[in-house]
Amino acid sequence: MTTAARQRSAATLGTPLLVAAIVLVALNLRGPIVAVSPVVDAVRADLGVSAGVAGLLTSLPVLAFALASPPASWLIGRIGAERAMLVGLAVLAAGVVLRSADGVAGALVGTALIGAGITVGNIVVPVVIGRDFPHRSGPLLGVYTATMNVGSMITLSLTVPIAAGTGWRLALCAYLVLTVAAAVVWSLATRRREAPVDTPDDGSTPARAPWGRPVGWLLLLAFAGQSFSYYGLTAWLPEILRDLRGLDTASAGVASSLFQILAVVGALVTPLVARRTSLRLAFLPVAAGFLALPGGLLVAPALWPLWCSLAGAAQGGGFTVIFSACLAASRDATENRRMAAFVQGGGYLLGALGPWLLGAVHESVAPPAWDVPLAVVLGALVVLAVAGAAAVTRVRSQ
Numbered sequence: 001m002t003t004a005a006r007q008r009s010a011a012t013l014g015t016p017l018l019v020a021a022i023v024l025v026a027l028n029l030r031g032p033i034v035a036v037s038p039v040v041d042a043v044r045a046d047l048g049v050s051a052g053v054a055g056l057l058t059s060l061p062v063l064a065f066a067l068a069s070p071p072a073s074w075l076i077g078r079i080g081a082e083r084a085m086l087v088g089l090a091v092l093a094a095g096v097v098l099r100s101a102d103g104v105a106g107a108l109v110g111t112a113l114i115g116a117g118i119t120v121g122n123i124v125v126p127v128v129i130g131r132d133f134p135h136r137s138g139p140l141l142g143v144y145t146a147t148m149n150v151g152s153m154i155t156l157s158l159t160v161p162i163a164a165g166t167g168w169r170l171a172l173c174a175y176l177v178l179t180v181a182a183a184v185v186w187s188l189a190t191r192r193r194e195a196p197v198d199t200p201d202d203g204s205t206p207a208r209a210p211w212g213r214p215v216g217w218l219l220l221l222a223f224a225g226q227s228f229s230y231y232g233l234t235a236w237l238p239e240i241l242r243d244l245r246g247l248d249t250a251s252a253g254v255a256s257s258l259f260q261i262l263a264v265v266g267a268l269v270t271p272l273v274a275r276r277t278s279l280r281l282a283f284l285p286v287a288a289g290f291l292a293l294p295g296g297l298l299v300a301p302a303l304w305p306l307w308c309s310l311a312g313a314a315q316g317g318g319f320t321v322i323f324s325a326c327l328a329a330s331r332d333a334t335e336n337r338r339m340a341a342f343v344q345g346g347g348y349l350l351g352a353l354g355p356w357l358l359g360a361v362h363e364s365v366a367p368p369a370w371d372v373p374l375a376v377v378l379g380a381l382v383v384l385a386v387a388g389a390a391a392v393t394r395v396r397s398q
């Protein structure tokens with residue numbers, strides 16, 4: 001470890017406190033987005049907007065992930081990961097308040113700010129994990145990924161009961177308590193750290209641009225396949241199962257829950273597999289499990305609980321593997337930050353197209369059917385499988 005790295009490590013008030021800060025930040029990185037879904041009908045009625053405009057309240061942040069990644073990366077390099085995270089949490093909090101303040105314009109601008117604030121956290125957390133926990137980065141990335149899903153489940157479970165007593169506006173603001181808690185603990189855990197992160201650890205080797213490296217493009221393609229499939233299936237899976245299997249709304253909701261909840265298992269188990277074997281072997285069940293959902297629904301839709309469970313675990317594991325590979329392909333915090341921003345920028349840009357494209361393809365078929373949209377998802381997951389396998393193999397050989 002270099003002198004600078006030792007100084008940064010010594011400046012921490014304690015490893016448990018930094019881990020707690022990462023967990024609290026992770027609780028804020030998906031929950032504020034999905035919190036809208038359970039009360040979307042009330043939001044539409046109150047604001048007087050169409051279903052398409054209401055849909056922007058959940059899809060706009062994903063587009064913001066893509067567009068805000070380059071400026072977020074610049075901000076982190078300029079003021080440091082520690083301060084940038086606090087800026088991101090402040091922007092997130094401002095967006096949550098503005099979204100509930102009043103009017104359609106406020107809701108949309110607030111939603112965009114939520115996406116921009118979360119983008120900073122999307123990049124900062126993997127950078128800090130790779131920098132401060134180099135020998136435990138895989139398991140901690142798994143905990144981080146699992147906690148994001150837990151945050152989503154908390155908001156999906158509690159928003160409706162809170163809204164029943166306070167209305168949707170205050171219900172969506174209720175989770176600011178998590179944002180404030182994350183900011184306080186993060187500030188305590190990192191307050192003595194030096195701000196700049198753009199100096200390579202050895203002080204001599206310049207950082208490599210991710211767009212100039214084949215592994216960067218392979219990881220971008222893999223994450224694009226994952227994001228496109230995840231957001232597309234998240235948006236349409238209940239309707240797909242209602243049409244294919246005649247499930248009622250409650251049963252279709254169970255399927256969606258399996259797809260989301262099992263991600264926690266995949267996120268926690270995959271790093272353990274990678275640690276005992278290799279990143280490449282850990283990726284194989286991820287690719288196979290994710291492919292099982294569209295493939296299984298096409299050939300054996302009656303087994304939908306199995307396909308949803310396998311794909312749920314795979315999507316949690318896939319996120320962990322891809323960003324573990326980003327860490328492994330980076331020599332220092334600067335390369336890791338740029339790699340994470342590059343992969344997320346391109347991946348989320350294509351991911352934002354998933355819900356729209358699958359819906360458009362579904363409606364273009366006469367009569368409307370889900371075979372072609374599922375085939376599109378299958379194609380995206382083949383890209384994930386091929387690019388991901390090539391990326392983790394290349395990382396291993398470096």
